[in-house]
Amino acid sequence: MTGFVNDNTYISDRAGGSGIAGKVFAVLCIVMVIALVAVYFYIEGFSNNDNSVVPQFDRALTDGDYNKALEIYRQVQDTVLSAPPDQAAKFENENAQLAEMERLVSVRVDDICSKVRNERYQPSATDAAFLSGMQELTTATVSSWLNDLCREFLLGKIEKPDITFVFNQMSPISNFAATVKPLYGELDLIEKATGDVQNAERHFDSGDYITSVKTYQSVIERNTGFVHDYSSQRLEEIKGIMYEPMIIRCEHLLDTFRYYTAEEILSDMAAIFPNDTRTANDLLVATTNTTETSVYKGKIEVLCVRNLIADEDIAKSLGNVVFDKTLTCGEFERMLGELYNNNFCLVDAEALTDLSNDTFLVEKDLIVPVGKKPLIIVVEALDYSALNYGQGYNRRLLLNDQGQVCSEYVDANGDAVVSRTREAIGILDKFVEEHHDFTYDGAKGVISVAGYESCFGYVVSRDEIDDRNTSLAQAGLPNVNYSDSEIQANMNTVRSIADVLKDNGWKFASSTYDFINANQAKMEELQADMNKWMEQIEPLLGDTHMIVYPNGDYIFGTDQRAVWLKSNGFRIFFGLGPRPYYTYGDNYLYYDRTLITGKTLKNSDLARLFDADKIVEDHS
Numbered sequence: 001m002t003g004f005v006n007d008n009t010y011i012s013d014r015a016g017g018s019g020i021a022g023k024v025f026a027v028l029c030i031v032m033v034i035a036l037v038a039v040y041f042y043i044e045g046f047s048n049n050d051n052s053v054v055p056q057f058d059r060a061l062t063d064g065d066y067n068k069a070l071e072i073y074r075q076v077q078d079t080v081l082s083a084p085p086d087q088a089a090k091f092e093n094e095n096a097q098l099a100e101m102e103r104l105v106s107v108r109v110d111d112i113c114s115k116v117r118n119e120r121y122q123p124s125a126t127d128a129a130f131l132s133g134m135q136e137l138t139t140a141t142v143s144s145w146l147n148d149l150c151r152e153f154l155l156g157k158i159e160k161p162d163i164t165f166v167f168n169q170m171s172p173i174s175n176f177a178a179t180v181k182p183l184y185g186e187l188d189l190i191e192k193a194t195g196d197v198q199n200a201e202r203h204f205d206s207g208d209y210i211t212s213v214k215t216y217q218s219v220i221e222r223n224t225g226f227v228h229d230y231s232s233q234r235l236e237e238i239k240g241i242m243y244e245p246m247i248i249r250c251e252h253l254l255d256t257f258r259y260y261t262a263e264e265i266l267s268d269m270a271a272i273f274p275n276d277t278r279t280a281n282d283l284l285v286a287t288t289n290t291t292e293t294s295v296y297k298g299k300i301e302v303l304c305v306r307n308l309i310a311d312e313d314i315a316k317s318l319g320n321v322v323f324d325k326t327l328t329c330g331e332f333e334r335m336l337g338e339l340y341n342n343n344f345c346l347v348d349a350e351a352l353t354d355l356s357n358d359t360f361l362v363e364k365d366l367i368v369p370v371g372k373k374p375l376i377i378v379v380e381a382l383d384y385s386a387l388n389y390g391q392g393y394n395r396r397l398l399l400n401d402q403g404q405v406c407s408e409y410v411d412a413n414g415d416a417v418v419s420r421t422r423e424a425i426g427i428l429d430k431f432v433e434e435h436h437d438f439t440y441d442g443a444k445g446v447i448s449v450a451g452y453e454s455c456f457g458y459v460v461s462r463d464e465i466d467d468r469n470t471s472l473a474q475a476g477l478p479n480v481n482y483s484d485s486e487i488q489a490n491m492n493t494v495r496s497i498a499d500v501l502k503d504n505g506w507k508f509a510s511s512t513y514d515f516i517n518a519n520q521a522k523m524e525e526l527q528a529d530m531n532k533w534m535e536q537i538e539p540l541l542g543d544t545h546m547i548v549y550p551n552g553d554y555i556f557g558t559d560q561r562a563v564w565l566k567s568n569g570f571r572i573f574f575g576l577g578p579r580p581y582y583t584y585g586d587n588y589l590y591y592d593r594t595l596i597t598g599k600t601l602k603n604s605d606l607a608r609l610f611d612a613d614k615i616v617e618d619h620s
Contacts, residue, residue, distance in 0.1 A: 053072055053101075056072055057069050070137075072101075073101050080095060080098065105138060113166075116165075117162065117166055128172070139176060143176070146179055150230075155197065155201065156194055156198050167187070186225050186227070189225065190227055193219055193223055197216075197227070197230075200212045200215035200216045200219065203215065209241070210246075210265065210269075213235060213242070246265070250269065253442075254286060256505060257441075257505070259290045259436070260441040261442075266282050270283055291369045293370060296374055301373070301580045302593040303378070303609070304380050305332060305377070305380070305597075306326045306327075306379075308327055309326060310392060310393060310419070310423065312619075313392070314391065314392035315392035320620075322392060327596065327601075328617055331615050336427070336428065338614055339610060343373055344373050349507060349572060349591070350507065350545065351364065351443070352582075353572065363584055369437070377424075377428065378448060378574060379448070381450055381511050382449055383449060385452070386453065387471045389410075390475060394408060394422060395409055396408050397457060399497060405420075405425050406423075406426055409422060444504060450537075451537045459482050459487060460487060460540060461487065465482055468480060494541075508544050509572075509574070510533050510537070511549075512533060512547070513533040513537070518550070526561050530565065545572055547565065548593070552575045554574075557585035557586055557587075558585075562588070566588055572590075574591050575590065602616055
């Protein structure tokens with residue numbers, strides 16, 4: 001029994017020892033669980049209770065206890081920074097509290113800085129204690145502000161005495177020294193660069209990105225420190241902004257045969273983006289289609305044509321009188337071919353002038369490809385009066401599905417026919433597409449438009465309705481009427497056509513509103529007529545600087561009527577004459593134009609231009 005008891009006692013002793021250890025272990029486990037639960041609830045409570053920290057931080061700021069405020073901020077910051085990346089989402093509230101604490105500091109800093117700048121306020125001892133006491137929070141905000149002020153100084157948005165005052169107020173605050181001292185020392189250098197930097201920004205604002213980039217590159221080469229760093233950053237921003245619109249613009253220039261302009265821009269683009277394949281390929285297209293150019297000194301031919309005969313069968317039924325007044329489509333196309341073979345090249349009628357100043361006109365050198373002779377073509381009075389209905393002429397212009405300008409006429413069977421090659425515009429456009437070197441930099445010609453009755457064949461104002469009906473009556477056709485919505489639709493159509501024409505190298509001129517004899521008109525008559533043109537027609541075509549005087553009845557440039565026209569923006573005038581002639585006058589440029597018709601092809605000496613026998617048709 002004793003051994004048995006002893007054995008039990010032995011066993012009991014082991015069990016007792018083991019039980020103590022187990023109890024200790026159990027207690028430790030419970031403590032750990034409680035601790036973990038406490039930490040969990042602390043974190044969860046911290047995360048879900050915005051009021052647990054931010055109010056304490058705010059009170060510390062209010063009490064001027066900046067050490068405590070920083071301690072609260074840094075504890076939360078440490079919690080966030082020490083969080084495992086995969087648990088960052090659990091600390092959204094901590095991040096929100098950090099942001100709120102930073103905001104509270106920033107609001108106070110901004111208030112002090114605003115008063116310093118705008119009210120020449122000298123920070124109080126309390127302000128200085130706050131700015132220095134909150135250390136990294138205030139330092140970051142003030143440093144950013146001082147850098148912004150230097151940028152504004154560079155851009156001319158703050159005067160030097162004002163920025164100097166600001167730096168003087170911030171210099172005594174110790175934690176700003178690392179920012180204030182170097183920037184303060186650069187103010188004179190920044191001041192010297194303001195002119196160039198502001199010039200670069202003006203070019204940028206106007207869309208002249210190339211000049212803006214070149215200016216900034218020059219600034220970077222000549223400066224260090226703040227100016228260099230700002231300009232380098234701004235240069236990269238501009239390059240990122242400019243690339244796509246500039247490359248699209250250049251490709252559009254190529255599509256519209258403005259190869260010389262495209263080459264100039266793309267050469268600069270290639271320097272700015274040296275490794276860009278798209279720029280390099282576009283530049284190759286441009287240079288392939290350009291040749292050497294030179295300043296041209298000599299006569300400038302200006303040829304004028306009227307509405308072409310679209311349907312010769314109808315015209316033949318009326319006799320040679322129609323063919324004498326204008327050209328057939330075939331004659332016009334052959335004329336272009338002969339001019340091309342004789343090395344003529346279309347140029348912009350405005351290329352000889354700088355019209356940027358309203359009070360005086362500046363002469364410009366005319367640039368043409370070497371070996372080419374300049375040519376200006378005027379298509380006169382594209383109004384499409386109803387008086388010409390039934391005579392084989394076109395009735396109006398319109399756009400086809402490809403966005404090309406076409407004309408519409410009614411054939412002998414009474415069917416409306418739309419064609420791109422039955423009017424001078426479409427024929428010339430197509431000819432240039434096939435002979436790129438017939439135009440210098442995409443120039444096409446001048447289209448003159450009156451206002452009497454219609455514009456491009458469309459009634460675009462109530463004033464024109466009576467005129468249209470008068471012409472219809474004379475043509476033996478019934479009257480028409482137009483609602484306001486129909487007139488508005490016509491105006492929109494004319495604008496659309498005009499936009500396409502301008503985009504394709506055409507320019508516009510006025511032929512007065514009623515196609516009047518300007519030379520014989522009294523001042524009040526001319527003013528009334530041209531005011532109607534400027535009010536009703538010009539808004540559809542865009543700013544217009546040229547007048548093609550009907551029948552060549554021009555006004556001398558010193559005449560008060562011409563002075564009035566010039567004061568309203570008309571600076572280039574076309575008269576009429578058998579030979580090439582142009583001259584500069586007081587704030588104007590004058591050209592004679594040579595009218596080309598079936599009659600002049602047969603009866604005039606045009607040998608300087610072409611062999612008329614190769615062009616004229618026999619309609620007998």
